Amino acid sequence: MFKKILAAVGIGSAKVDTRLHQSQLLPGQTFSATIVVQGGDVAQKIDGIDLALMTRAKVSTDNGDYFKNHCLARWRVAERFEIQPGEVREIPFSGQLHPETPFTALPVRNNQCHVWLQTGADIDSAIDPTDADVIDILPTxxxxxxxxxxxxxxxxxxxxxxxxxxxxxxxxxxxxxxxxxxxxxxxxxxxxxxxxxxxxxxxxxxxxxxxxxxxxxxxxxxxxxxxxxxxxxxxxxxxxxxxxxx
Known part of the structure; x- marks a missing residue:
């Protein structure tokens, strides 16, 4: 029971890691990855795993500018499953970047362009473990x-x-x-x-x-x-x- 309570607050719970097969891509390019789920100290039910293509966008307001995370694309990688203690589960995935994915590998010092893949595991009654993988988007x-x-x-x-x-x-x-x-x-x-x-x-x-x-x-x-x-x-x-x- 004590371990289940710990898992519910994110201690000893499952971990998710996305391993990209390519770290440099072009807008609109197909990519592949492996999502690795590592079981924690107790069995856990995971409601699903999502992968999101993210960037930082500048928002202009009357009170000034600020940056916010912006989702370019989202994929459902896995549906509900249970991960056992110490179990390692590998989920292969392939997707295609949005054609308007911003370029990040640019010859400029003041480069405010960032693109990454963010992985989220929706674990019942637990803090969602997240994993972010930066991608270099090359100029066409x-x-x-x-x-x-x-x-x-x-x-x-x-x-x-x-x-x-x-x-x-x-x-x-x-x-x-x-x-x-x-x-x-x-x-x-x-x-x-x-x-x-x-x-x-x-x-x-x-x-x-x-x-x-x-x-x-x-x-x-x-x-x-x-x-x-x-x-x-x-x-x-x-x-x-x-x-x-x-």
Whole structure:
């Protein structure tokens, strides 16, 4: 009886660990993992195990900004079962990242983008053990072309974050409830009136949509939007950005 009471408050209870087979992924990529459930000191009924794809999104309010965890996708990994004392149960799982999963492996010092998988075991009358596994989301070839083109155009990536909300422009709208924003500044102001360029992306299987916000010193802000195939060449991406960023 004493051990059951301890398990109910999370002492000597079951533990859950998700072991990713890949730690670096692309948005929309299929991944595989093994969820390992380790029994505690007593038998426990587990109502189910869920896996969630998470990020941190910035929320802007009249009282200032703050960050909150945002769920991009959720999967039910296992239904109700009982784990015996000391038992080890391995549950194989495969899933697909949301195509709008934010990029995290970016060449920028002020990188506020984070993505992780969180595992939760719903244990009857117990504190849920949780496990978080960070994932590096690599730039797609197209984003690599965008970053290189911006550098050639004289801009430096200075900040990256994830904003809560939906990105809308003629021809596309985001679906995940958050969107990524990349902030660029000119290496040298010179004769350019542009003080800042913000590029927000919405990735899909065949193309990427870009919304560009231009912060001008004299003419005010301006917005440009276009879509480009994910297999576009570096030259095509450079030409498009040069056309819209001015």
């Amino acid at each position: 070839p197209l984003l690599g072309h965008v970053l290189n083109a911006m550098q050639e155009l004289g801009f430096v990536l200075t900040k990256a974050d994830v904003e809560q909300g939906y990105l809308s422009a003629p021809g596309f709208r985001s679906r995940s409830g958050c969107y990524q924003e990349l902030e660029f500044h000119p290496r040298s102001f010179g004769f350019s009136s542009l003080r800042e360029v913000e590029i927000s992306l919405v990735c899909e299987a065949g193309e990427t949509h870009l919304l560009i916000e231009l912060d001008r010193a004299f003419r005010g802000d301006g917005y440009r939007a276009f879509s480009i195939a994910n297999n576009a060449s570096a030259g095509e991406v450079f030409t498009q950005l040069k056309h819209y960023i001015r």
